[in-house]
Every structure is written in C-alpha cells, then in structure tokens.
Amino acid sequence: EAVRNAVIHRDYSELMQSNYIQVRMFPDRIEIESPGTLYGDVTINNLITSTKARNSVIITLLEDLKIIENRGSGIDTMIHTMKTAYLEPPQFKETRNSFIVTFRNHNFIDEEAIAWLNAYTDISMNDRQVAALVYTRNNKKITNREYQELNSTDSVTATKELKYLLQNELIIQNGTRGGAFYTLAVSEEKNKSNSGHIGGSSVPNDSNSGPNSSNSGPNSKNSAPSGQELLLDISEVAREKRRLGSVQMNELIVRLCQIKPLTLQELSKLLNRKPDPLRKKYLSKLVKEEKLELLYPDQINHPKQAYITADRENIE
Secondary structure, X not given: OHHHHHHHHOOOOHHHOOOOOEEEEOOOEEEEEEEOOOOOOOOOOOOOOOOOOOOHHHHHHHHHOOOOOOOOOHHHHHHHHHHHOOEOOOEEEEOOOEXXXXXXXXXXXXXXXXXXXXXXXXXXXXXXXXXXXXXXHHHOOEOHHHHHHHHOOOHHHHHHHHHHHHHOOOEEEEOOHHXXXXXXXOOOOOOOOOOEEEOOEEEOOOOOOOOOOOOOXXXXXXXXXXXXXXXXXXXXXXXXXXXXXXXXXXXXXXXXXXXXXXXXXXXXXXXXXXXXXXXHHHXXXXXXXXXXXXXXXXOOOOOOOOEEEOOOOOOX
C-alpha cells in the first residue's frame, strides 16, 4: 500500500525527475521515501482525510486497472493493518523535498514493555492510555494527533485521556497551545513495581521492573528526554559550529520554537549566538515571513516576549 501510494503521489516534475522512490530495509524497520513534498494544502495533520492528489491521471488509470479501489484510503489502510498486526502505527515525515513513511516491525507491547509497565500498576488506565505510554517510551514523545491515530479515537477523547495522564504525573507537557507534545515524566518517584491490572490486562510482578530498575521507568536509559534535553539536542550543531548556513539556522530556530515558546535570551544561549544579531538576521525575518510569531503580538516589549511557530498543530 505504501509503495503504491509513493508511485501515485510522488512529484514527477522536471525538478524531481532524477530522484527515485527508495525502499530502505533495516533490521527493525522499513522506510519508503517518495520524491516531493505533500501536495497543495495536504499536511501531516490532515493526511488521513484529504483526498487531494498531485497526479490525477495516474490515479484514474490505476482505478481502471483495479489496482486501487477507494481513493484516499491508503493511509487509513496502513494504520489499520499495522494495528491489526499489533505493531506500531506507521510514522509519517515530510522533509524539504521528500515524504517518508516508516514501518517498525517489533511488537508494540512486548514482554519488555509489560515489565516496564509494572511501575504504573497503582494507576488505573484504559487500553488506549497504556498504548500511549508505550508509544511515548518508544518514540520519545507523543502528540494529541498521534494519540488519535494510535487509538483510532477523536480529539475530544484524546485530550481528556492525555489530561488524565498529566494529572497522574505519568507524562509532562512540552510547549503550549498548538505546539504541545508530551514526554514521559522524568522524576517518577511514586510508582513502585506491584503486580496488578493495567488496561484490563494482567501484568505480572517482576523484580527487575519499577522506576529505579535498569530496564524500566523514566529514569532508565530507555526513558524519554525532557523538553530541555530535546532543545539542547536540536541546537547542538549550532553551538558546535560558529559558521552555519542561514537556511540551516532558520530551520533550527523554527524546530526549537515548535517545542515551546522561546525568548530571545533562551535562543541566544541554545544557539550560542549574540542576541542582537540573532534577532536582526533571523528572528525578525522569520516573523516577517510568518514562519514565527510573537507570543504577545500586541505588546512588543512584553517582559516575557517569546517566539512561537506560526504553523502550529492544534492539539490542545
């Protein structure tokens, strides 16, 4: 289905003719990369519901040949098939000039995940919330949209159930408004390993599980990084290189501001650049180009003024 999708939706323009659809196989995953970005106003957020297509002639031909049946059902089919096989849902990523879908081949909730979940047996969770915790552990973060896709649910349910996980200090929110995403709580002290039931499934007691063990809990090697750690990871290249191309620097700034609103001083420290040149050369231009916007647009000199991405995903 993914290969078929790549053939149908890739960019066949002269600019992309020398690029090929790539199928890359790894021990733990398969990646399929298609030349060209998403078409028109199609985004990662509306990928499932959108029926817009770049190559209508190819679609019509494949429909006539019975190679495809229901137009616009490809993404939904991939998600459903992976879920039926108890595998993680496919991950979709758009780069500057391509679109990548990744399929991971390990069981979503395996024995290791069950052992790790023993740390949370004192908190009542449904199957969707359990799945979200494991997904967050595996992928370092989760958004409201990813919660919906993972559990085939709506935004209202996702928001309500994520808030429950927040209130029980199982996850923490990074960023605000539409740019929010969630990571595992870093300081998890209270959830000791006990036998019990999570999401309707019996979880056996395991002496090697629990928040302080070597293979489980937010303090382990497999735990998700905090929001600050993500900011430092993303901006590391700028701190190490005094000379960085303007395109790469702009991309870094936008990525950082997607995580949380950042002040000029915070960006200056993260990127190891002086505040005034950073504002004049990059931030002002990004605001003018509507890639960034001010957190307090009506109060330019607000003491807590910060920059946020203008194209935020509405996930709160």
